[in-house]
Amino acid sequence: MTEPVLALDNVSRSFGPIEVLHGVSFDLRPGEVHALIGENGAGKSTMMKILGGYLAPSSGTVRLDGEAVRFADLREAEAAGIIMIHQEFNLALQLTVEENLFLGRERKRGPLLDHRKMQDEARRLLARLESDIDPRARVADISVPARQMVEIARALGRNARVLIMDEPTAVLTNRETDILLKQIDRLRDQGTAILYTSHKLDEVSRIADRVTVLRDGTKVLDAPAEGLTEHRMAEAMVGRELTDMFPDKPAPGGEVVLDVRDLSVPGHVENASFTLRRGEVLGFAGLVGAGRTELMEGIVGLRPTTGSVTIMGRPLKPGSVLAAREAGLVYLTEDRKEKGLLLGKNLRENLTLLALDRFTRIRIDKAAEDEALSRAFDEFDIRAGDREMDAGNLSGGNQQKLLLAKTMLAEPDIVIIDEPTRGIDIGTKQQIYQFIRRLADGGKSVIVVSSELPEVIGLANRVCVMRRGTIAGELEGSEIGEDSILRLAMGLGANEKVTA
Amino acid sequence: MSDATATPAPPRRRGINLHVLGPLLALIVLIVLGASLNSNFLSAGNVTNVLARSAFIGIIAVGMTFVITAGGIDLSVGSMAAFVAGVMIMAMNWLIPVMGVNWGVILIGMAVALATGFFAGWLNGFLIAKINIEAFIVTLGSMGIYRSLVTWLADGGTLSLNYDLRSLYRPVYYDGPLGVAWPIVVFALVAILGELAMRHTAFGRHCAALGANEQVARYSAVKVDRARMATYALLGMLVGLATIMYVPRLGSASGSTGVLWELEAIAAVIIGGTVLKGGYGRVWGTVVGVLILSLIDNILNLASIVSPYLNGAIQGVIVILAVVLQRERKAAE
Numbered sequence: 001m002t003e004p005v006l007a008l009d010n011v012s013r014s015f016g017p018i019e020v021l022h023g024v025s026f027d028l029r030p031g032e033v034h035a036l037i038g039e040n041g042a043g044k045s046t047m048m049k050i051l052g053g054y055l056a057p058s059s060g061t062v063r064l065d066g067e068a069v070r071f072a073d074l075r076e077a078e079a080a081g082i083i084m085i086h087q088e089f090n091l092a093l094q095l096t097v098e099e100n101l102f103l104g105r106e107r108k109r110g111p112l113l114d115h116r117k118m119q120d121e122a123r124r125l126l127a128r129l130e131s132d133i134d135p136r137a138r139v140a141d142i143s144v145p146a147r148q149m150v151e152i153a154r155a156l157g158r159n160a161r162v163l164i165m166d167e168p169t170a171v172l173t174n175r176e177t178d179i180l181l182k183q184i185d186r187l188r189d190q191g192t193a194i195l196y197t198s199h200k201l202d203e204v205s206r207i208a209d210r211v212t213v214l215r216d217g218t219k220v221l222d223a224p225a226e227g228l229t230e231h232r233m234a235e236a237m238v239g240r241e242l243t244d245m246f247p248d249k250p251a252p253g254g255e256v257v258l259d260v261r262d263l264s265v266p267g268h269v270e271n272a273s274f275t276l277r278r279g280e281v282l283g284f285a286g287l288v289g290a291g292r293t294e295l296m297e298g299i300v301g302l303r304p305t306t307g308s309v310t311i312m313g314r315p316l317k318p319g320s321v322l323a324a325r326e327a328g329l330v331y332l333t334e335d336r337k338e339k340g341l342l343l344g345k346n347l348r349e350n351l352t353l354l355a356l357d358r359f360t361r362i363r364i365d366k367a368a369e370d371e372a373l374s375r376a377f378d379e380f381d382i383r384a385g386d387r388e389m390d391a392g393n394l395s396g397g398n399q400q401k402l403l404l405a406k407t408m409l410a411e412p413d414i415v416i417i418d419e420p421t422r423g424i425d426i427g428t429k430q431q432i433y434q435f436i437r438r439l440a441d442g443g444k445s446v447i448v449v450s451s452e453l454p455e456v457i458g459l460a461n462r463v464c465v466m467r468r469g470t471i472a473g474e475l476e477g478s479e480i481g482e483d484s485i486l487r488l489a490m491g492l493g494a495n496e497k498v499t500a
Numbered sequence: 501m502s503d504a505t506a507t508p509a510p511p512r513r514r515g516i517n518l519h520v521l522g523p524l525l526a527l528i529v530l531i532v533l534g535a536s537l538n539s540n541f542l543s544a545g546n547v548t549n550v551l552a553r554s555a556f557i558g559i560i561a562v563g564m565t566f567v568i569t570a571g572g573i574d575l576s577v578g579s580m581a582a583f584v585a586g587v588m589i590m591a592m593n594w595l596i597p598v599m600g601v602n603w604g605v606i607l608i609g610m611a612v613a614l615a616t617g618f619f620a621g622w623l624n625g626f627l628i629a630k631i632n633i634e635a636f637i638v639t640l641g642s643m644g645i646y647r648s649l650v651t652w653l654a655d656g657g658t659l660s661l662n663y664d665l666r667s668l669y670r671p672v673y674y675d676g677p678l679g680v681a682w683p684i685v686v687f688a689l690v691a692i693l694g695e696l697a698m699r700h701t702a703f704g705r706h707c708a709a710l711g712a713n714e715q716v717a718r719y720s721a722v723k724v725d726r727a728r729m730a731t732y733a734l735l736g737m738l739v740g741l742a743t744i745m746y747v748p749r750l751g752s753a754s755g756s757t758g759v760l761w762e763l764e765a766i767a768a769v770i771i772g773g774t775v776l777k778g779g780y781g782r783v784w785g786t787v788v789g790v791l792i793l794s795l796i797d798n799i800l801n802l803a804s805i806v807s808p809y810l811n812g813a814i815q816g817v818i819v820i821l822a823v824v825l826q827r828e829r830k831a832a833e
Contacts, residue, residue, distance in 0.1 A: 321721040353720040363700045
């Protein structure tokens with residue numbers, strides 16, 4: 001067995017008071033494809049960033065060729081031959097393929113650029129990947145998988161010894177995935193060490209030599225891929241016990257409050273139909289990129305749609321968030337920093353932005369706003385050092401609570417919550433779960449979109465599972481389980497064994 | 501109130517206070533400086549002169565504050581003022597044979613100016629918000645278009661208001677209630693209403709939200725496109741209002757009317773503490789900014805220490821200083 005080129009030795013990492021990676025040891029060998037899998041929030045990204053030199057470990061050591069190293073930044077890591085390819089590519093869209101390949105290390109002749117040499121080299125690099133991309137094409141004009149190839153070519157051009165790929169196939173079609181996997185095979189044969197993450201377990205079994213599973217920041221499995229079934233991997237990923245994190249869920253009452261028929265969001269969702277009852281918590285599960293967020297944004301009017309949405313028997317005017325709000329339907333975004341809160345504004349202005357007309361009679365009633373803020377502090381247990389502080393200075397959990405308070409101020413009947421507990425600590429999670437349950441018990445209806453399976457299972461009366469832009473299936477009561485959800489999400493037939 | 505509010509606030513007040521007080525302090529320093537350099541500085545005549553001249557830029561700058569707060573920019577206002585003035589003068593001259601020389605003609609002229617300004621601003625807003633072209637590009641284009649249109653309407657020369665009508669209209673610039681010239685009164689009203697709208701109405705709040713993060717505004721059921729168009733239409737209408745005050749002063753319009761007004765208005769907004777990339781704006785600051793710019797001009801003309809030709813250079817330094825001050829506030833947080 002070859003010596004590891006890059007290794008972690010008992011590495012931990014904390015963000016503020018929260019430790020997200022607990023003493024993980026890991027090694028990566030030349031000529032090996034090592035898959036890193038785990039649920040969202042398990043610590044995969046943090047671990048990859050530490051390996052790629054973006055983050056320093058809080059404790060523990062990173063070893064390169066057996067020597068302890070500490071990369072000051074990613075340039076140092078790249079100089080050592082460690083290249084990370086992000087899910088969101090790191091390419092300058094307005095530059096050509098060739099210019100991107102040589103960005104920051106342009107070939108020169110005297111003070112001038114040596115265009116011929118760079119073009120030849122670019123062609124050679126792309127030829128190694130059996131790619132026919134024109135080096136002179138602008139990156140903005142080439143397809144997404146082609147951009148992926150450019151990223152890989154760039155890594156090759158920098159003599160990558162270690163290639164870290166963050167869900168490289170999330171944006172690719174099946175055929176494109178095949179091509180990519182073939183390239184990865186080739187790189188492995190050339191002796192590159194490859195770290196590969198994916199949510200698609202079939203891909204992992206196809207390509208990986210070794211599999212490491214992270215769960216809640218701890219390594220729970222490290223085994224040769226051979227003989228490791230997809231079922232076993234899935235089990236290791238989600239195998240956490242469901243404690244009483246979640247409140248009981250009484251059966252929902254009666255009438256349908258939301259009826260979505262044949263709703264399509266061009267490019268993301270096709271013909272989704274489902275209903276929601278009063279007092280029900282409906283879960284939406286699926287892999288990242290399955291179209292859950294896009295469907296919800298379409299329903300509330302944030303994206304152009306075809307199809308119909310009916311609320312309490314009345315058709316909803318499409319394309320208007322305001323109309324949705326007035327009909328009693330609100331959407332709480334998964335992206336609280338970019339879409340949910342104005343980070344540079346104070347708490348009061350954030351709280352009332354969605355329901356500002358309730359506080360306005362020509363003039364805004366600031367006393368009423370202040371009162372609303374006090375009530376929100378109590379009701380949602382928001383802990384702020386100072387009433388006048390900016391929303392951006394709140395902790396993640398308190399931001400989420402503020403966003404909840406803001407949404408509830410519109411007094412909705414139907415609340416769609418996208419990733420209700422992303423990036424927040426376990427105590428706040430539990431508070432939010434209880435809050436969602438209280439909403440349903442109080443006669444409101446809630447849709448919870450979540451990539452955390454235990455959350456969906458623990459909260460929902462019924463679960464819709466999405467896969468590639470369609471609702472792949474619906475599960476109710478005792479049918480709801482990790483196994484059944486994963487099977488639908490990954491497109492394995494109902495009778496097919498996960499282990500197939 | 502919950503217990504949590506009892507926790508002490510992080511110490512960060514000083515930076516903000518400096519940011520709030522900076523423009524005011526500068527204004528006070530300028531007034532003291534002016535008074536000590538020339539005894540005529542604080543005379544009623546000079547004060548009226550400074551304020552009345554500030555009024556045109558000031559009225560426009562109040563509108564500009566909303567546009568910039570909402571994350572936009574409008575480079576066309578100077579040209580637009582010239583164009584509106586041209587259209588207004590032509591409309592009034594054209595009406596004299598029909599209606600004679602009377603206030604009716606002037607009132608119609610005023611309505612034409614407001615409508616032309618509103619429409620011109622609305623068009624900028626439409627192209628920016630609905631067709632999704634960058635504000636800088638759209639208004640750079642319309643800046644050239646309006647400038648060229650007024651030159652064309654004047655056939656390369658000057659459009660002059662009928663002499664008799666001009667005599668009738670003149671008091672709108674020079675006289676006013678209780679001896680305060682109309683431009684000053686109108687500027688004060690626009691500033692007060694603007695401050696109220698920015699600070700105390702949903703429109704002002706929405707502008708700031710839009711400039712801070714358009715996505716958040718969209719997700720918060722704000723009618724983003726409509727609010728953005730409203731800022732440009734409002735600015736256009738205020739350009740029309742400024743023109744109404746400006747025309748009686750000279751009684752003419754030409755290709756060189758209102759040159760560089762857009763930059764003066766933008767400079768005043770920035771000096772006043774509004775953030776150029778949007779998200780935060782204050783109208784009273786803009787008023788202070790306008791006054792600072794006019795006072796520099798006035799002091800240089802009254803006192804002979806520094807050549808008045810250096811006026812632009814000094815104003816330029818002030819604008820850059822104002823932005824440096826903004827940045828230091830950010831660093832302090």
